[in-house]
Amino acid sequence: MQNYPAKDSLGFLLADVSRLMRRAYERRVDASGLTLAQARLLVYISRHEGARQVDLAELLEIQPITLARLVDQLVALGLAERRPAPNDRRAHLIHTTAAAQPRLQAIGQVAQEIRQQALQDLAPDQIATLNHALKSMRSRLCGA
Secondary structure, three states: OOOOOHHHOHHHHHHHHHHHHHHHHHHOHHHOOOOHHHHHHHHHHHHOOOEEHHHHHHHHOOOHHHHHHHHHHHHHOOOEEEEEEOOEEEEEEEEEOOOHHHHHHHHHHHHHHHHHHHHOOOOHHHHHHHHHHHHHHHHHHHOO
């Protein structure tokens, strides 16, 4: 393994790219009308329809109280709803509403623009290799 300067290590590069992509989203936030935190939660809810709040908090790596406040905001906007869990009266399952679909489409459009900007100098085979490598790394680390 080669020795790289700290700024070019894999962890730092991944963190920097992630931070810069979030910043790019924040500059384009008007497309969805949501903060980055709200948009991120809405996407996670749509990917995990009917998840418990505590599970969403774990997926997003945020405190349950922070997630509860974000869910409150999405509920107030009519984009999400809490439903009682059938087997646990203390738990709520979170679902998107029909009103969330245009927002999710706007978020998707912004995300596509950011991906295009980030990947514009890469050839299709390089993009495929990058995606494959990142998925493989994620898979290995999930089992760690």
